[in-house]
Structure formats: structure tokens, C-alpha cells
Amino acid sequence: MxxxxxxxxxxxxxxxxxxxxxxxxxxxxxxxxxKRTTYSEVQFVLQRISQAVFPKPELVMANMKAxxxxxxxxxxxxxxxxxxxxxxxxxxxxxxxxxxxxxxxGEYWRALSMIASATSHEKLMNLEHAHEAGFxxxxxxxxxxxxxxDQLEDTLPGFHITPGYLKYHDEVVKTEGAQKxxxxxxxxxxIEEFVQERRGFASVLEDALQRGELQLRPIHGDxxxxxxxxDNITGKGTAIIDLDTVKPGLIHYDFGDCVxxxxxxxxxxxxxxxxxxxxxxxxxxxVRGYLKQAKKFLTDWDRNYLYDSVRLITFELxxxxxxxxxxxxxxxxxxxxxxxxxxxxxxxxxCESIETRxxxxxxVLKRM
Ligand code: GN1
Ligand code: MG
Numbered sequence: 001m002x003x004x005x006x007x008x009x010x011x012x013x014x015x016x017x018x019x020x021x022x023x024x025x026x027x028x029x030x031x032x033x034x035k036r037t038t039y040s041e042v043q044f045v046l047q048r049i050s051q052a053v054f055p056k057p058e059l060v061m062a063n064m065k066a067x068x069x070x071x072x073x074x075x076x077x078x079x080x081x082x083x084x085x086x087x088x089x090x091x092x093x094x095x096x097x098x099x100x101x102x103x104x105x106g107e108y109w110r111a112l113s114m115i116a117s118a119t120s121h122e123k124l125m126n127l128e129h130a131h132e133a134g135f136x137x138x139x140x141x142x143x144x145x146x147x148x149x150d151q152l153e154d155t156l157p158g159f160h161i162t163p164g165y166l167k168y169h170d171e172v173v174k175t176e177g178a179q180k181x182x183x184x185x186x187x188x189x190x191i192e193e194f195v196q197e198r199r200g201f202a203s204v205l206e207d208a209l210q211r212g213e214l215q216l217r218p219i220h221g222d223x224x225x226x227x228x229x230x231d232n233i234t235g236k237g238t239a240i241i242d243l244d245t246v247k248p249g250l251i252h253y254d255f256g257d258c259v260x261x262x263x264x265x266x267x268x269x270x271x272x273x274x275x276x277x278x279x280x281x282x283x284x285x286x287v288r289g290y291l292k293q294a295k296k297f298l299t300d301w302d303r304n305y306l307y308d309s310v311r312l313i314t315f316e317l318x319x320x321x322x323x324x325x326x327x328x329x330x331x332x333x334x335x336x337x338x339x340x341x342x343x344x345x346x347x348x349x350x351c352e353s354i355e356t357r358x359x360x361x362x363x364v365l366k367r368m
Contacts, residue, residue: 001103003046007033009101010111011093012042019046024120024226026332027053028244032114044092049100049108049244053331057108059153060244061099064110065091066151067144067218067246074143085231086139087115087239115239118229123267127285132230132237133262134286137223138293140240141251144218145297149248152218156245159221160253162202162316169195169323178326188341191322194348198315204308205252213301219254221245224261251298252305255290256313262286264350268343276346277353278310284364291368307362311354318347 003019014035022030022045029048034041049057068088075086092111094101101109124130158164172178173192182188208214220227222245231238261268263282266275287306291298322344324331329340354361 001105001107003029003031003033003048006101006103006109007031007035007046007111009094009109010044010046011095011097012044012111013037014040014042017041024122025242033111043114045089045112045114047110047112049110051108054155054244056153056155057100060155061091061108061110063153063155063246064243065099067147067243070147071143084234084236085238087118087229089113089115089239089241089243115229115241117232118238119232120226120229120241122226124225124262124265124279124282127282128235129230130262130282130285131289133223133225133228133258134289135292136228136237136240136289137220137254137258138290140220140223141217141254142293142297144220144246147218149216149218152247154247156221156247159245159247160249160313160316161206162312162319163206165316165319165323166195166199166202169319169326172323172327175327177328181326185338185341187345188322188325191318191341191344191348194352195319195322198351201312201315204312205250205305208301208305209250214250214252214305216248217251218246219249219251221247221249221253223254223258225258226261228258228262250309251294251302252309253313255306256309256311257317258290259283259286259310260314260317260347260350260354264346266346268346269339270346271342273345273349276349278350278357278361280357280360280364283361287364287368303365306365307358310361311351311358314347314351314354318344318351321347 004016007016007019012035014037017034017036020032022032027050031046033046034043054060068091071088075088090113091099222242227240227242228237229239229241263279264276265279270276321340325340332340334340
């Protein structure tokens, strides 16, 4: 069904004026809906949940409803602070009072409130932006820290388990389609070699979890730069959005993902690899912001694995993009044929830069 007719199924007053497509996001389809009555206008976010990625969208929505209800209560308690106004999206029910709408084709749709007067940026603007990204992530992790993890569904088994992505990669590489792509592209062969050289490192966080050095906690799962909303009025971070992947995990997955997306000034879709690197100044600003919130819950072991998490999650995303290219683009949406190959090269170049700057990054972590 068309998004225009779906938009009318949600409990928002007025008539649909327009539905605009929002192109960021590699998984779900996202739209901004504008509805008007004779005296006001309401805008909200409408999304079609990708069932290629989330086979059980109803579980995604159960988590989202539970975590946003819980989060709103916590944020209400903090609403007194004049310095910063926190926001968190709210699930908008359908006219029948449900948390999602299933259309005639079996597609799952949901509506979420818009974060007011705020902007999501594809690339880093300045050091203050990096500080805010870290602060917002640390704040979100602290808000959900006491949510019982046994009440969160596992919506995406294997998410951020790097050894699992490696196993899948090994299976994909054997296919005829992947072999053809590898023999046709020296870039692809180069990335394949890069992956093989780092096999041993892939289990660094999972091993630490097995040894009991790290523990599972509620995490965001996808705190990339575009999911951190900056307040247009105060210039501060005001919200973290895209709560599809809130589930039990290691806070390191979040930290690594935030750093790899914030501290690469060229962004995820760069074409010129010479512009891709980890910027240590913005890393320092991000860590400073993050620790203002996170130092109350980080253990010594947690701190010990922060550098590794940045290297690992960057490598992991490079591997996920590259494997999806070899598999025929079955997971991440693309706009041109070799986009997932290009995204893979960018993350692997970034991973290399993180390795080059390891001692500088470790020094930053040690100082704070
Ligand atoms: C996907 O859909 P989006 O853009 O929020 C992916 C993340 C990746 C990200 C890279 C559920 O997120 O894990 O880091 O692309 N989400 C899922 O841009 O796989
Ligand atoms: Mg997401």
C-alpha cells in the first residue's frame, strides 16, 4: 500500500497534506508525514519495517514500546534541568489502538513522534558535535541501564557478534556469485585479504564476555551519527532515535559504533579513501562527553576494551557491507550497483587508520 493511505491509519488528528520520503537509513523505509486540521499542523515519522532484516517486526515494536515508555518516565524526572531538554520518540498508536499497522501485503508500518526543532547530520560538524554525540550516547545508556534485560526480546539474533558475521562471510565467499565478484574486482580481493588478516581479532569482545570480564546490558545497538539529534535552538544533543535495535548487548558495541561514525569526517559513503581516517581530536571530544555520563557505570574491564571496540565495530561493519555485496545486496539497501563494496572499503580504510592511531587513542582513554 502507498504511504499516503497508511498515514491515515494512525491516531493523529487532521488530513494528510503530504508524505515526504526521508532517504537516510540503510534498512527501513522512512517518511515524514504532515497532517493539518483547520487550526494546527502535526508532523510525524512513518516507517515500513524491513522484514528482510527484522523477521519478527512485532517483537521490535514490543521492545520499542517498553523502552520508550520507560525512557519517558526517566526523562520526565530530569525535565527540571534548564540547560538541556531531552527528547525521545513516542510510539503513535493506530486508530484501533495498536502499536503498528499491517497492510494488505503483510508489510508492517509504525508511526513515531518527531523530535521537535532538531537536526540529524550525516557528517561531523565540529568538536562540540562529537562531544554531544558521546554525551547523548552515555546519557541514553544510563537512562536504560536498569531496564531488566530479560524483558527485552532478541529482535536480531547475532547482531554485533563479529565471529558470526565472519562465519556467514565464509559461507557466502564459497558461492558462485561471490567468486565471480571476487575475480572481477581487485578492490574486492584486497578487502578479502584485509578480512582474512584480522580473523583472530574478531572474537575479542565475545571472548571477554565469555571470561566474565564484560556483561550484557541494555544497549541502543545503532548509535550512529545520523541517529543523534542536535537541538536547533540550544545547539546541544537532544535525542537519540532509531530504537529498532535496543536489546541486550555489550555497551562496547554502542561505543565503537558511535566513534566509527562520528570520528570519520568523510562519512560512510565517501568515494575518495584518502579522506577517510579516524580524527583523534574528535575522538577525544566524544570520549569526554561520553564519560561525563558513563563513568558512573563503567567498570575497569569495560574501560579496558574501549579501544578494541572501536577497531572491532568498524571492522565488523566493513565485513557486513562487503559480505552483503558478495551475497547480492540482500540486507542493506543500495542506490547504485557496487555501493556495498564501496561502503565496505570505507570502513576497512577507517579500521586501518584506527590501527595506525592506536597509541594516540589509548592515550586519550587513559587520560580521562
Ligand atoms: C543500518 O538502517 P540504519 O541505517 O539505521 C544497520 C546498522 C549499521 C548501519 C550503517 C539493523 O542502520 O547496524 O551500522 O546501517 N542496522 C541494522 O549505516 O542492521
Ligand atoms: Mg537502525
